[in-house]
Structures are given as C-alpha cells and as structure tokens.
Amino acid sequence: MTALPPLLWLQAFEAAARTLSFTAAGHELGVTQAAISQRIRLLEDRLGQKLFVRHPRSLSLTPAGQAWLPSIHDAFARISEGTSEVFGSTSESPVTLRTTPVIQQNWLAPRLLAFHRAHPSIAVRLVSAIWPDDFGPEGADLEIRYGRGEWSGVEAVSLGGESMLPVCAPTLAAGLREPADLAGHTLLHAVGFAVGWPTWLEQAGVAGLEHHCPALTCDNQVMTLALASHGGGVALTHRRLFESCDDLVAPFALEVPSEEGFWLVRPGRRQSREESSLLWEWLVEGLEGDSG
The missing domain is CATH 1.10.10.10 (Winged helix-like DNA-binding domain superfamily/Winged helix DNA-binding domain)
Structure with a gap:
C-alpha cells in the first residue's frame, strides 16, 4: 500500500x-x-x-x-x-456562517439580531470572506455567496434578484441631473462583479464615459460605499445594499439587472446540526416574508 x-x-x-x-x-x-x-x-x-x-x-x-x-x-x-x-457536536460549538462584510453589515445584521433574541442559547460565529469560495476542510455550516448559484454539492436558496445602480452622498447628487453629468466625477469601482461601471454607463447611453472620470478601485463594496458616504465619489452597488444605507442617495433611476446574486448556501451531503438548521430555516423564512 x-x-x-x-x-x-x-x-x-x-x-x-x-x-x-x-x-x-x-x-x-x-x-x-x-x-x-x-x-x-x-x-x-x-x-x-x-x-x-x-x-x-x-x-x-x-x-x-x-x-x-x-x-x-x-x-x-x-x-x-x-x-x-x-x-457528536457539543452545544458549545457555534454555528459558523461565512459571508462578505458588506452582506454582514447591510443585510445580515438585523436578521441575525432577531435570531439571537429568539434563540439566545445558540452561538453564532461570523467569518468574513471577501471573495467567494467553497466550504473549506473544516467547513462553514452556512454561507452567503455571490454568483449564479451554479455550485455542485450544496443546497442553495436565492436571496432574490439583483440590480446595480449608482449611489453617492446627497451633496454630490445635487449636481447630477443626467448620466452625462458624471463626467469628471470619481467613479468608485468594486471589482469582481459581472455588472460594473462600463456596463451601467453603456445602458445609460454614455458608453465610454468612465475614461473621462477619475477612478478608485476597491476589492469590496464596504469600502466603495464608505468612500461614497464621505463624498469621495459615486459607487455602483446592489439595490439590496443601498436600501440599508441611510447616508446615500441614488441620483438616477436606471438600474441594470445582474444575472449574479446572493445565495444562502449549505453543504448538501452532510447532516446539518439542529442549531444550524434553525438558523437556516430562520433566514429562509425571512426571505419568504420579504417576498410576500
């Protein structure tokens, strides 16, 4: 052997x-x-x-x-x-949920607090992941991933359709009447998404305008939204995330749909712990309530 x-x-x-x-x-x-x-x-x-x-x-x-x-x-x-x-698994072992920081901050936080109030004895451990990847050798119990939902060996539930739109601070938005007004303004790019600034500008009828704008590029939307809130430029973000931002406004009505989206995911082959199943069901039921 x-x-x-x-x-x-x-x-x-x-x-x-x-x-x-x-x-x-x-x-x-x-x-x-x-x-x-x-x-x-x-x-x-x-x-x-x-x-x-x-x-x-x-x-x-x-x-x-x-x-x-x-x-x-x-x-x-x-x-x-x-x-x-x-x-076996001990009750002291927390339920591990892995997702991106922006989803933790803008979508997950209120839902997790509600779950904690209803189930205070269940410990939850959040793990940040900037880029989507599969479950590691140790494994996350649950994960919120971004993509098309085409992963093998997992159960996935869509968080809903996604669209991208520009957002910025109210003071900056006051000077933006139409997409062409973006010329000369800093565009805040978050890499890794199918719909980016070139796609949105093309749909807005001003293709190539990004070449006439200063740019700041980040590897996550937490930073682009933070820069936008400080008046540092215009960020392109998901409608879902913008709805949780009280200090940003959308200067234009155009939203570009994306074939990508956020998904609640868990391994498909192993038996889930009771605590993990409770959190899964809580989040899924919340999605059904949102759609209703």
Missing part, C-alpha cells in the same frame, strides 16, 4: 485547488503563501506529477490535479462526518 502524503500537504492542495490561489489558501490555513507553495512542491515531488500550472498571476489545475481533487474533497468530508458521528 502506497504511503499517504502528510495531511498538511493534502490540506494545502485542497485549499489551493479550491481557491486557485496559494495566497488565499495560506490565509485560510493560517500560514504564509510561501509555506503553501513549499507544501505543494513537496507533494508534487512525492506523487511524481505536477498538480498545478503556474501562470504569471494565477493558477490552474493540471489534468492530474483535476482528477485527484474530488477524492480529496470526499476524504475530508468523510473525516468530518465520521468525527461528528462518533463524537
């Missing part, structure tokens, strides 16, 4: 293959990017095959890496399930 590689190497491969980033894998596992890179190299040496193709600014899996990844996912899932079956 072939000796298995060390668990730390397998964890490094699983995290890097899932995120396609040695840096992100290091953040998840609490080690440096260099440590992940070294563990992957040692693993590849042990196996005698390359698992990743290293591009200048990205990673991709080799055919061998793609073929091996499902087995590694299954192995970690079985370890987790077996541990729960044998040792």
Whole structure:
C-alpha cells in the first residue's frame, strides 16, 4: 500500500485547488503563501506529477490535479462526518456562517439580531470572506455567496434578484441631473462583479464615459460605499445594499439587472446540526416574508 502524503500537504492542495490561489489558501490555513507553495512542491515531488500550472498571476489545475481533487474533497468530508458521528457536536460549538462584510453589515445584521433574541442559547460565529469560495476542510455550516448559484454539492436558496445602480452622498447628487453629468466625477469601482461601471454607463447611453472620470478601485463594496458616504465619489452597488444605507442617495433611476446574486448556501451531503438548521430555516423564512 502506497504511503499517504502528510495531511498538511493534502490540506494545502485542497485549499489551493479550491481557491486557485496559494495566497488565499495560506490565509485560510493560517500560514504564509510561501509555506503553501513549499507544501505543494513537496507533494508534487512525492506523487511524481505536477498538480498545478503556474501562470504569471494565477493558477490552474493540471489534468492530474483535476482528477485527484474530488477524492480529496470526499476524504475530508468523510473525516468530518465520521468525527461528528462518533463524537457528536457539543452545544458549545457555534454555528459558523461565512459571508462578505458588506452582506454582514447591510443585510445580515438585523436578521441575525432577531435570531439571537429568539434563540439566545445558540452561538453564532461570523467569518468574513471577501471573495467567494467553497466550504473549506473544516467547513462553514452556512454561507452567503455571490454568483449564479451554479455550485455542485450544496443546497442553495436565492436571496432574490439583483440590480446595480449608482449611489453617492446627497451633496454630490445635487449636481447630477443626467448620466452625462458624471463626467469628471470619481467613479468608485468594486471589482469582481459581472455588472460594473462600463456596463451601467453603456445602458445609460454614455458608453465610454468612465475614461473621462477619475477612478478608485476597491476589492469590496464596504469600502466603495464608505468612500461614497464621505463624498469621495459615486459607487455602483446592489439595490439590496443601498436600501440599508441611510447616508446615500441614488441620483438616477436606471438600474441594470445582474444575472449574479446572493445565495444562502449549505453543504448538501452532510447532516446539518439542529442549531444550524434553525438558523437556516430562520433566514429562509425571512426571505419568504420579504417576498410576500
């Protein structure tokens, strides 16, 4: 029987293959990017095959890496399930919910407080994630992801349709009568979304106007909304998030629909704990109330 590689190497491969980033894998596992890179190299040496193709600014899996990844996912899932079956889960173990900071702040906060008042004995642990990724080896009980809902091995419930619209401070909005008035104003970009400023400006009939505007680019909407609230420019954000911002206004009526959206997600293969199921049902029932 072939000796298995060390668990730390397998964890490094699983995290890097899932995120396609040695840096992100290091953040998840609490080690440096260099440590992940070294563990992957040692693993590849042990196996005698390359698992990743290293591009200048990205990673991709080799055919061998793609073929091996499902087995590694299954192995970690079985370890987790077996541990729960044998040792159970204690009431002290919190329900882990992972989502982006902007959803925590603008959508989740009031719902979580209501849940806490109704179920004060259930501990909830929030984990921030700027970029969407899958459940890690330890696993989040629940997650709110952004995308098209096309993930395998999970149960997903849509938080509803999404559209993007410009928002800014009231003082700045006073000078914006039509989209062409954005010329010369700072546009606040949050990367990673299908609908960005070029798409909105094209729909508004002023395609290419972004080239005549200063720009500030952030990797999350928390920062773009904060900059907008301080009069630092105009942010393009989701209607859902704008509805929770008391200090921002929408200067234009145009909203551009997005095929992407926010989804409440949980693993589809493992049995949910009672506490996790209660939070899931609370959030889902709240969505049904919102639509009603």
